[in-house]
Amino acid sequence: MPLLSHLNPEMTLLGQPLSSSWLLGLLMFAFVSSITPGPNNILLASLGARFGARRTLPHAAGIWAGMVSLLALSALGVGALAANAPAVVGVLQVAASVALLWTALSMLRPTPMATPGTPAEVEDQPWSFWQGVGFQYLNPKALMMAVTAVAMTPMATIPSAKSVVLMISTFMIISIPSTWLWVMTGAALRQALNSPRRTRTFNITMAVLLVATIPLGLIPAMRAP
Numbered sequence: 001m002p003l004l005s006h007l008n009p010e011m012t013l014l015g016q017p018l019s020s021s022w023l024l025g026l027l028m029f030a031f032v033s034s035i036t037p038g039p040n041n042i043l044l045a046s047l048g049a050r051f052g053a054r055r056t057l058p059h060a061a062g063i064w065a066g067m068v069s070l071l072a073l074s075a076l077g078v079g080a081l082a083a084n085a086p087a088v089v090g091v092l093q094v095a096a097s098v099a100l101l102w103t104a105l106s107m108l109r110p111t112p113m114a115t116p117g118t119p120a121e122v123e124d125q126p127w128s129f130w131q132g133v134g135f136q137y138l139n140p141k142a143l144m145m146a147v148t149a150v151a152m153t154p155m156a157t158i159p160s161a162k163s164v165v166l167m168i169s170t171f172m173i174i175s176i177p178s179t180w181l182w183v184m185t186g187a188a189l190r191q192a193l194n195s196p197r198r199t200r201t202f203n204i205t206m207a208v209l210l211v212a213t214i215p216l217g218l219i220p221a222m223r224a225p
Contacts, residue, residue, distance in 0.1 A: 023170065026152055030171045034178035038141040039100060039213050041182040043127070046107050046206040048186025049193060051126040056183050062132020064176055068168055070136055070146035075153075075164045092143070099138040100214050104207040141213065
């Protein structure tokens with residue numbers, strides 16, 4: 001990796017060497033975890049196909065903001081505290097399963113046809129920025145990604161703001177384009193979904209894939225490896 005070979009060996013993170021192996025490992029983890037199917041990516045592809053990339057952007061931005069907040073909270077130890085509270089883990093598991101089921105059912109709704117004079121509130125609307133943020137806290141894959149990314153990062157017991165920003169920036173540099181690729185993939189399918197039958201088949205497929213991620217929520221939430 002030519003870029004990594006130029007990494008200053010004197011760079012430190014809270015007094016610990018900032019090795020190229022840590023950076024490469026975090027980048028690889030961010031890519032694999034961000035590009036593979038999961039609740040976020042399945043939903044983004046579905047929204048991209050239904051509304052196009054431009055109208056899906058606010059929700060995608062909410063996902064990225066939600067991930068940043070999860071990474072920051074995990075770096076401050078909130079994830080570890082919650083993982084050691086069985087009641088909290090149980091509530092998160094149930095809430096995540098219900099949220100994913102509700103989202104899957106919402107994918108099966110037919111798209112209302114907008115007609116002149118139809119109030120905007122009754123037309124089909126893409127998910128908002130804040131829905132994207134909130135969805136991260138009920139997304140078992142996002143929770144595990146955040147805790148694992150923090151566990152991979154060399155930090156002292158009390159991380160500094162600089163170390164948290166560096167870890168988050170490194171992770172999101174890979175995560176943002178990886179998740180946006182799913183939006184673009186869904187948007188590219190819009191023209192192919194030119195019949196009610198094809199649209200219904202696509203929606204059912206996306207809903208089934210989303211339901212298939214529910215077992216992730218049955219794994220003890222936010223458990224660092």
